[in-house]
Amino acid sequence: MQVIQRIEHRMRLADRNDLPRLIEIAQSALSDAAKLDFHALQHEQSLFLAEWRTAIDGFAVFLPLQESLLVHRLAVAEEARGRGLGGWMLDVAGHHARQLGLQAVEVQRAIGERDSIAWLQRRGFSPMPHGGNRLYLRRPV
Template sequence: MPVSNRIEHRLRAADRNDLSRLGEIARTSLADAATLDLAALQKEENLFVAEWRTAIDGFMVLLPLQSSLLISRLVVAEEARKQGLGAWLLDCAAFHARSLDLVAIEIQRPEQDKAGIAWLAKRGFVRNPHGGNKIYLSRSV
């Protein structure tokens, strides 16, 4: 029986060898990629890599708070979008939050990101009252 080396889906802590690929994804997907210090996040163990199907196609930055886990960044490579990776990453964040005995996951989006806010609402996120130009959303885990 042949053995397959194909990656299906796996979330893991990032290591130094991942930083080049994660930098590529950030540069093509994030407006503020130049200010994102992936090496520092990796050293702090807050950077998680999404191995999706056959490659690294996304990453998350997860920051534990008092009772919730903040998804500081959730980034999917352009070529991997609309395949379920983003939703899978949200589920992974919820699982990670439960493993830390936290009760919710949180994310913030710019107020003008109507599509992103709607996408999160379809996945169980509700808006939290906050001021400013960002929308805060959370979901129980």
């Protein structure tokens, strides 16, 4: 993926020097941060970071599936929340999916994550039929 920029931010593949900051963001933003293997994700080139100037503000893990790009994780640093960064990273996921020839972007959420699900729906994601305690949401690209 090429570097994607907007005036305030740019998104690029993470490298090993970025991992300490990404782990710090994950620990403050994700309940399952300890489960993430950042070294493997960086090696597989599925770990992307968002930065403003030289500050890393967030990250996303993009996993290509057969027809869609799964946003496996998305996290924004506490001090960068509320500025539209998460929505912008989802837009970057759509751009990346198109580059890969995929048809949609998908996100999984626990059924009880009502605020997160509503946030995704406001950004054009629609629930997909699925059983269990997870909800899959999809947005065409």
